[in-house]
Amino acid sequence: MRVLIVEDEKKIADAICDGLKQEKFAVDVAYIGTDGYDLASTEDYDVIVLDWMLPEMDGVTICTRLRSANIHTPILLLTAKSLTNDIVDGLDCGADDYLTKPFEFEELISRIRALSRRPRQTLHSKHIADDLILDSTSFEVSRDGKPIFLSSKEFAILEYLLRNKGSIINKQQIIDHVWNFDDDVLPNTVEVNIRNIRHKIEKDFTKGRQLIKTVRGFGYTIE
Structure with missing residues (x-):
């Protein structure tokens, strides 16, 4: 499985990356929103782990643009926002699931595996x-x-x-x-x-x- 992590907090991004590699995933990391969008729109990933607050381009904008470009890779949105309205906004932009910070790695990996099992419009299982x-x-x-x-x-x-x-x-x-x-x-x-x-x-x-x-x-x- 190939996963893209877009997270500007380097310690968090690197910790997620190391954990996923131990699970035998191939992982790419972007620390800036525009870099994350470029990778997500040109490479083939099974799941994208996307932080909400990013420099240059935020996660909601990335998600919206990917869906507008007919890219349906499952997206897990990471957010420090916990209000219902914020969560609804995140899902309305096209994210498939969300995870509120801070979180346990076991829950993150469980969400990623669940998203990878969902039917995708662009790929057959x-x-x-x-x-x-x-x-x-x-x-x-x-x-x-x-x-x-x-x-x-x-x-x-x-x-x-x-x-x-x-x-x-x-x-x-x-x-x-x-x-x-x-x-x-x-x-x-x-x-x-x-x-x-x-x-x-x-x-x-x-x-x-x-x-x-x-x-x-x-x-x-x-x-």
């Missing part, structure tokens, strides 16, 4: 290629009805390829989507993960066709 099924909600993969166990990175790569079925995805696109911006990831790391995924989804399924194809010099695709 199940991705299918031949007899392979990947369920983004339950984090399960199967082929010909048999479960396949992938690491979190392998799952994220396969999900990304399936979401973009028919398109050629290069190594840098995979790195940008699956790993954090501050991670130092070499192209060879992608190759190793692709090889592992192929081994797991094709080794015991000789009757099924090869699903991940290499387009030499360009990248990978699932047709």
